[in-house]
Amino acid sequence: MPTKYRRMTTGLICALLLLPILAGLVGTLLPAFHYFPPLGENKFSFAAWQNLFSNTEFFASLKLTLITGILASIIALWLALALLAWGYEKAFFRPIENLLAPILAIPHAAIAIGLVFLLSPSGWLVRLFSPWLTGFERPPNWISVQDPYGLSLIFALVIKEMPYLLFVMLASMKSIQARDSLQACQSLGYGRFTAWRKVLIPQLYPLIRLPLFIVISFSLTVVDLALIIGPNTPSTLAVTLFRWFNDPDLAMRFNASAGAISLMLVIVFVLAGWELSHRFLAKLTRAERSNGKRRGLSDHLLSLGAMLACFSLLIGLLALVILPIWSLTKRWRFPDVFPATWTLDNLERATPLLMELTNNTLLIALVSTLLASVISLIMLEIKRVSHGSSQYTSNRPSHVFDWLIYVPILLPQIGFLFGLHVLLIHLNLNGDLIAVMMLHFLYVLPYVYLTLKNPYLAYHQAYLEQANRLKPCVWRNYLTVKLAMLKPALFTAFAIGFSVSVAQYLPTLIAGEGRYSTLTTEAVTRAASGDRKQVGSMALLQTLFPIFVFWLALVVPPRWTKWRLAFKSLFIRTTRA
């Protein structure tokens, strides 16, 4: 891309990202120190922090958050790597790859509801085996979901995050020339898992570090998923803060703000700890990796992980299957395996609403993702040009964008968004569709940028240079050579951005003030009321669109040229005729 006003554009984009972030941050930081004029508080004090640290629920929530968030991230990474190592480039792996998109695209709320219905004591799994095997005429008094240890929450997080990691890994495989390394290793007699562990994973890790950090901070701060399948005595910290922010006792807002700042610090510590542990582990295992042994004990970790990953994919799929069934149900009691009475009433009743929600959802997602894609390309081009010729992925100097982009997704949404809401009101943009789109853009951009970053920077610029030498139309060449070659990455980034936008709950609610409901805000509203039939109808649609876009991202790029040529020849033929 021919970039002229590089410095100015950089400044503009920084401002575009930083201003709302700063406003949100200040809006959270000031109340944390008891400064909030609308409540008549304009003296700074540490009262909120004292209250927070004397609150037992805060510490219990924090503990639960750390356990569930970190364990879920580790397990998701482990399973994703294991599954990739086990199946990469095998024939039977294709169907699993195709399964990823639907699971990835499903909003958290819907998947959590599906899991609750599958796993709870009156859930489908127990129904399948009752009463003929278990002897249960009535559901047992188990705690198989919302358990106090957060196991079911971890499970839900893993089901949600593992496919994302796998997706990102698959997209990065080309840049590390995995096939060649694998063949080389295998011809040297290394076992498949050993080759992955010793050669490929260490190369892959730097490429997926950023998405992994997103996974960690998501796991630590998610609200909707934890509300539905997480424990509630106590709940995770994000949910506890969410409740405090919404407490009718407005003074709780101070505690909530202080809590949000703590959560932010916790994320920083966890990420730093994660990175340090990784370096430590890498150093620790260096000798083992280069000892020349063709097999190792920890290979079994990978094969076990692959099995577990398949199992959790299967469960995720089952949870998916159940939701549409519920939208067609009239009566379905325990221990029936299938509904006793079916009906179309639920869907029929919801149709006018569903049309309106679909409209809003698609409009917001398309506009914000398109905008995010364009801005990401500009940012990446600026980054590429400013670091000139260095083509090596490992030691490329980092650009201001690389840390800037983290900020929106690392800040806990609940703390950050209330502060932002005050700014929107100042700008008279509250409850405006543009505000919703801009806020979505803020959350979509990082995912698009990070997904696009490595493929874009790993691109062999020589192709473009050669094209420019042959025919000096820089813009045209940029589009028809560089972007055309980056199609798979572009489509992937777009699909991820789109599904991120569709799944946004709090940003839509806060910027749209309920005037612009999407399929997600409506589904979460209904999920809270426990109405499985309505949630079923919503989830069905809410899932459909992202899946469709993901499917396009898989199907279109490899066929694009063929179709384009066919279209062209058709066109030429018709003009000749």
Place this chain on the structure above:
Amino acid sequence: MIKSTLAVAISSALIFTSPISKADWQDTLQAAQGQTVYFNAWGGADNINQYIQWAADRIEDQYQVTLKQVKLTDTADAVNRVLAEKAAGQDKQGSIDLIWLNGENFRAMKDNQLLFGPFSQTLPNYQRYVDENARQSLTQDFGTKVDGMESPWGMAQVIFMYDTETLSTPPKSMAQLLAYAQANPGRITYPEPPQFLGSTFLKQALYELSPHRKVLSQPVDQVDFKKVTAPLWAYLDQLHPVAWRSGQNFPSGAEEMMRLLDDQEIDVALSFDVSAASVQIDQGNLPDTVRSYVFQNGTIGNTHFLAIPYNSSATAGAQVVANFLLSPEAQIHKQTPTVWGDLSVLSYDKLSASDQQKFDDLPRGIATLSIEELGQTLPEPHSSWVSALETEWRKRYAH
């Protein structure tokens, strides 16, 4: 445009100074024409949303006022929004024109001067049909004086539900409930405080268990909270080990309780909606063998209201909506069990004979109790009790 804002300003100025006359109401009606009223109301129940849509259509026809429901998951969101607007100095063009609330949310808004008014006592239908002496909850919203800052919309009372197939004699007091749970572990539970039905369960239990009933109407900081609530915590300490999921989890609200009742995970559900059982049976969410009942010594009841934020840009339209929702037509439609089944706030004696007949003719679902069967209503404790009970509950059981 200028004319209509002027009219609003004048009519609202008049409301403060004199009891409204017919002419003033005409001004309000005129100012309201063409306004759009953003009605922030909890949107978790389909039948209620449909009722609001019905009202919106009627209001559009009769008064040329557009009513738009903004569906909330939690009414506190709306309170926060008004607060955020005040923080931003948005004092005139607020995003909310009408809020459905009561109790703590009302107190928070009233105490922080976030409300427009007083207005309710000047609404024609209020003057014509509401008898303030009929129920304490019409003038005392959870112990907070209403002072005309909110207009009554409906009444609710706690009811219990059980399935006659699995249970022949349901527990009718807190003591019986505990005895039942001890005999049948895992089949009794209640919603998790601070969900309002969960807090209500705590208040219900407090009424039955504490020997100091009278002090409950006082602000909580004026009484010995520890002493008054000691029997409640002793009771819960006994109940939780034999409760559903061993008291480690609690349902999120009435809807989830009914789902659990349908799944036969639990034996007794509760709701603040007297017609909940009939409505859910009708929609296929509960078996038709489910029936409602109340406790021997009565259950907690309250009134829910509509309030107008101080910065609403459509105060005239909002008053027109509040007035319409107080009309016999709207209240009769609301009390129809297949529509919503929410109890009317109008005084039966003040209604015309034909409207009385219409109320008499309302069908009751098979599982809905009559007014007589609903029995005695226990008043809500002072609203300060809610957060004190919630805080203590969470301190004891949520970590």
